[in-house]
Amino acid sequence: MPRISIVPFSPSDRYHLLLCELDDTMFIVDCGWPAENDSDDAQTDRGKQQRGSIGSLDDPRDALGTINWERVDFILISNYEQIRLLPYITEYTAFSGPVYATEPTKAYGRCVLEEGLSAAAKKRYSASTSASTSRNGSNSSNSVSAGNNGRGGQSQLYSKRDIVAAMEKITDVRHNETVSPVPFVQAYTRSSGYCIGAGNWSVEYKGHKTAFISTSTFATCLHPQEWDGKILSEAQAIVFCDAVDPATSPGNDAADDVPTASWQNVQVSQRLNQLCSTAISTLKQRGRVLLVGEPYGVTQDVVQLAAENILALNLPQPQFIFVSPIAERTLQFGNIMGEWLCEGKQALLYLPEYPFADKELRKKGHLHFVSSLADLATKNIPQGNWFVVIPPHDIESIDHFVRQWHQDAQRCSSADMASGTGLAKFTVLIHDDDAARAQRLVNRLSIGPEVTFVPVARRFTFHSIEQCLAAAERAQHVLVPSHVFARLESQTKSSEFRLFEFSYMQATTVDLDTDRHLPLEVQGEMARRMREKGKQHGLVEGKLTLAAGKIRLECLDEASRNSEDGQDQVAGAGAGFRVTAATTASTTTSALATAPALKKRDLDRWTPERLAEELGEVGLKATVVSTPSQNKAVRVVVAGGSATICMDNGNGNGWSVDCSSASAQWTVIDSLRRVLKASL
C-alpha cells in the first residue's frame, strides 16, 4: 500500500515548506520561509510556542539540515511568495533534482528574492549603524545584530548570484502541463488565483493524486488567473498547506458567519474599492497618497483601479512613483504575461490592449521608478500630487515620506488649506493582510488619522477549506494544519474522507489504498504476436523507455540485445522478444515441443558448481547443496519460492528440478534454459 508522509518545516502559517515522501520518492512542496524582518521581532504564535522545543528558528539551516537532500528528488513551487529558501537549497545543499514552477513564478520570484535580499542588507546596515546610538526599545535591532555577530542572519543564506543560479534551475511549466520528475510520479499545477502564475500542485503516483493546496483564493476580482477547482475534484488526497490562522488573521470576524466563495470575492472587491476611493478622495483634494505594498500582487490591482478612476473622473493625473529596485521589472512582467491573468484581462490581449494601466502612464511620463530614496533625489519628478508606492519592509522610506508630508501639511497656510492649493492632505494606505506586520509598521511610524488600514484578506480561511471539501468528490484523505483541524473536525464527521492534522516538524503519514500498479504502455507488436500464437500470457523481456512522463515497454532489438548480454536467445524469438512457456491455448503437442532435445553428454558436462555459478550470472541466487541421498544439487532461491535442481535423478540420465511453487518455476525454468542454451 503506497503511503505518503508529510513534514512541515516552516514555523509560519503563511509560508510553507513541506517535505513529502511517497514511498521511496521524496520531494519538497514550496520553499517558503518568513522574511527576516517578519520573523525577527514577532514570530507567529505557533513559532514561539515551539521555539523552545525545536531550537532556534532564526536560522532555517537548522531545520533544513535535518533533511537528507541527496534523497530529495524534486521541488515543486506554488507561487512566488513560497520561494525564499530555494536559492539556499539549490546552491548550498546536496539537492540536485529538478525544480518546477510556472513562468511568472520564476520571473517574479527572482524579483521577490532580490527585493528581500536588498531589504535585509539595508536593514543590517541600518541596524549596525544604529546599534551604538539610540534603540527604540524594541528588541528587533538586538536580534538582528546578534544574528550578524553569531551565526549570520537568514539574509546571508545566499547571495544575489545564487538567486540567479537558482532561477536558472527552475523548469517552467504551464498550468495543466504534466511533468514527470521521476518516471513513476507525475505532477501538474492548476491555477490557485492567489497571485500571477500561482498554482496548486497535484502529484500523481500510481493512479493516486495528491493535491497540495497552497496559498489560494476564491476572489476573482483580482488580476491573476482564477482559481481552478478541478484540482480538488480529481484528487484522492488533499493537503491544505495554507490557511489563515484564525488567531492571527485580521478583521475577518465577519467571515465566521458568511462562508460562501462569492462572499469572499465581494469582500475583496469591497476592500479594493475602499482603498481606491480613499486614494481618489485624497487626490481630489489635491492631496498625496502613500500606498504601502510590494510592487506586485494586490498593489497592482489598487494602482490599476486608481488609475482607471482618475481617468474616468477626469482628475489631474498624479505622478505614480514606485520606490523599489524591482518595481520596474515586476510591472513590466505584468504586461507580457497576459496569458496568466484573469479572463477579463486576457480578453484585452486580443484587442490588443495592455492588461495594466502602467504602460499608458509610462508613455505619458506619469510613471516613475526609483530604486531608493537616494535615487529619488537624482530624478526630476514634477511636484504636485503624488501617488507613491513603497514596499512595507522599507520603513525608512515610508518614514521619510510621512515626516516630510507632515511638515508640508503643517507649513501649509490656512488659505491654502481652504482653497485646496497647498499639499495639505495626505493618506497612507496599507493593504497588507498580515495584521501583525501592519501593526508593527503603524507603531513605528507613529501616525494616526492619515492611515487607512484595509487588509485585503484573500487567503483561504477554514470556511474556504470547508467549501473546498464539499467539491472534493474523490477525496479519501484530507490533511489540514492543526489550527484548522480543530475547527473542521466537528463539522466533517459525516464526510466520506478521513481528516488528518499536521503540525510543525511532525511527520503525518497516510496510507493510500490504491492499486499498486503503474500505468504502462506496451508496444502493440508484443501483444499482437502473443495473440497470433494464441497465448494469453507469457514471459516477456524488453526494455522500458521513460519519456514524456510515460513508461513504455518495447521489444528489445535483436542486435542491441545480443551485444548487451552476448547470448543467443531461444529459437523462435525472431522478433527480438521472447514469449516462452505458458500457453493456455490449444496447440498441438508437436508445436509445444519448442525446447530442443537434450543429449546426455550435454548434461554430463555440468557440475553442480558450474551450474550454480552460471545461474548466478543470470541473476539467480544459486547455491550448491547436498541432498539427503548424498547427491550434489543446486538450490535456487527466487522471490516467491525455491527450487532444487538435482543433477542426478537416480537413474543416470537426467536432472530433476523440484520447484516449491508455480511462481518460482517461471524464473528457474527460464534461466535454466538460457544457461543450457548458451552452453550448447
Added chain:
Amino acid sequence: MKVVPLGAGQDVGRSCVLVTLGGKTIMFDCGMHMGYNDERRFPDFNFITTEGDFTSRIDAVVITHFHLDHCGALPHFTEQRGYHGPIYMTPPTKAICPILLEDYRKITVERKGETGFFTSQHIKDCMKKVVPLHLHETVWVDDELELRAYYAGHVLGAAMVYARCGNESVVYTGDYNMTPDRHLGAAWIDKVRPDVLITETTYGTTIRDSKRSRERDFLEKVHSCVMRGGKVLIPCFALGRAQELCILIETYWERMGLTVPVYFSAGLTEKANRYYKLFINWTNQKVKESFVDRNPFDFKYIKPWNRDYADLPGPMVLFATPGMLHIGTSLEVFRKWAPDERNMLIMPGYCVAGTVGAKVLSGMKVVDIDQYTQVHVNIDVQNLSFSAHADAKGIMELIRQASPRNVVLVHGEKSRMSYLKSKIMGEFGCPCYDPANGELLEIEAGKDMRALMSDRLFQTAWAQEQQRRQELAPITELPVKGVLLLGDSKRLTRLLDPSEFDLDEAPVVASARINPDTQDTNNFAAAESLDSVAADNGLAGSDDEQSADIRFSTRRVFDSAQLSERLGLADSANVSSAALAAICDLLTVDPRIPLQTNGAKVVRLGQSVEISVPDATSECELPSLAISWCWEEEGLATQALSAMNRVLG
C-alpha cells in the same frame, strides 16, 4: 487511423488535414490557397460530407498559426458552411489571426469587388468560438480526445499539435523552424512517439547555409541598393517575417548611422507590433531578457508608409504586404518600381505558384498583373529565403525527436516530397506517405496498448539499473523481464513480476472448444511411480546418443476446505482426488491433449506430464497436488498448470 489532406497534399497552400483517430476526427488547419481566386481557394470540404453537417463529423479544429494558408478558410468553414464545434489556437494566433483575415477580406471584397466572401462579422463570430491552447498544457476536447501544443518557432504563436485519443496519437507540425532566429526560438517536441507524424516539407530538399550569412547578405544588398539611390521593396506578411527583418534593419541602421528612410506599409504596423510586445513570451530568450530596458519591437527608424511616398525620388526601403505580390500595396508599389533597374526587390519568403511573386522569381521579364496591365521587370530581383521553415536537416531532426511510427508529408511540392520520402524511409525505417488532396490514407497504427505494470517489477528493475550505472545520467531506459498478461474487455493488460504471476488470472481461452466425443478416458491398471515414468521417458528417444532429460516437479498447495466448498464435495470425500478429477475434466476439453488417467491418483498428459496426488507422508502435510514434466513438454505442462490453478484457485 485515417488521414485525408483536404489541402496541402503534395502542394503548398490551403493547408487542411483531416485526421481520424480513435473514432474522433480533428481538422488540422483550415487555410486558403493564394494562387486561386475561385472556389479552389478553399479546401474541398465536400470530402468530409456533402450534407453539410460538419459539426457532427468533426470533433475539433486546430489552427497551428496565423498565416492565411493555415487559417484563411476558417470563417468560411464556421460561418458559411456551418461548423459549430470547438476551435483551438494558441493565444497569439487567436489575437493575430482575425487581423490578417480582415486585411485579406478587405482586399478581396473592397478592392477586387468579389461577392459571397465572408464578412467582418463572420470573422468576429468565428473568433468567439476559439478556445486558447497554451503551450504544453493538456487540453481535453472531450473525455477521450487530448490535445497538447508544442513550440514551433515558425511565427509568433506557431505551434505543433499532439493529439491522442485512446491508443492512437498523431502529431501535426503545421509550419515549423528548427533553428532559432532573431526573434523566435527553435521548435521542440517531446519524444511523444505518435503513431503518425504529419510534417510540412516546404524546404524538404534544401539544406540551407547558416542564418547569419543570409542576414549579412540581406543587409549588404539593401545597403548597396540604397547607396546607389535605388528603392528597396521587401514584400512580406505584416506579421512574422516582417518583424524579424525590421529588427535586422533597425540594428543595422543604428550601427551604420544610416538615414535613408525605412517604411512599413499597411496600417497594421503599430497594432501588429503591439501584439509582438504583448506576446513577447513567445519569442526567444534573448528578446525576452532585454525587454525591460527596451522592447525590441519599439522601432525607432521604421515609419509608417504613405501611398504618396511611392513616387518620391531618392532611396528608401519599404516593407510592404502581402508577401507574394498578388495584391495590395506590395503589388501596387511593385508596378511603379519594377521598370527601374536601380531598384531592388527582395523576396524573403515563399511564393505560391500562380502569384506575381512566383512569376517574377522564375525570371519572367514581362509579367501580366491583371487582364489589362503588363509590367516590364527591370528591377533587381533577389530571393533570400528567410522563410522560417525547417530544411531537410530540420525535418529529419524533428522526426528523430518525436520518434513517430509513420510519417505523412504535406505542405510541399510533390517532386521534393518523393526525395524526402526515400530519405526518411531509409534513415528511420518507418513508413512514409505523401497523399494527394482528397486521398484517403489509412494507417494501421502500431497500437500501443495501455497496461498496468506491477510496482514490484518496476522497482526491482529500477534498482538494478541504478546499481548497474556508474555515472549519474538520468535513467531513460531499463531492461525488464516479466510476465505479460493480456487483458480482455474487463481487465487491462498487465505486466507482472514472475513471482506475482498466478496462472489463475489468465482468462479462459475462448478457442478451447468443448468436444465431448473425443474424451478418451483410458484407464491404466496401476499407478506408476514417478521415477519409472521418468525412466521411461528418458529411454524413449534413445538413438546413437543417449538423450538426457531434465525433469521438473512442482507442488501446488491448496486450501482444502475452500476447495471442497467450491467443488461442492461431501465432507468425507478425498479433496485431492476430487481436485484431480476436476483438472482432468478441464483438460479433456481439448481433444488434442493426449490424456490418460490412472486411477484416482495420477493423470498423465502426453509423454511425460503427470499430475498426481502425492503421498501424505511426504514432507509437506498440507493438501497438495504434484505436477512433474520433462523439459521437452513444457508447453503442455504449463497448460496443465493453468488448469490446475483454475481448479485449485
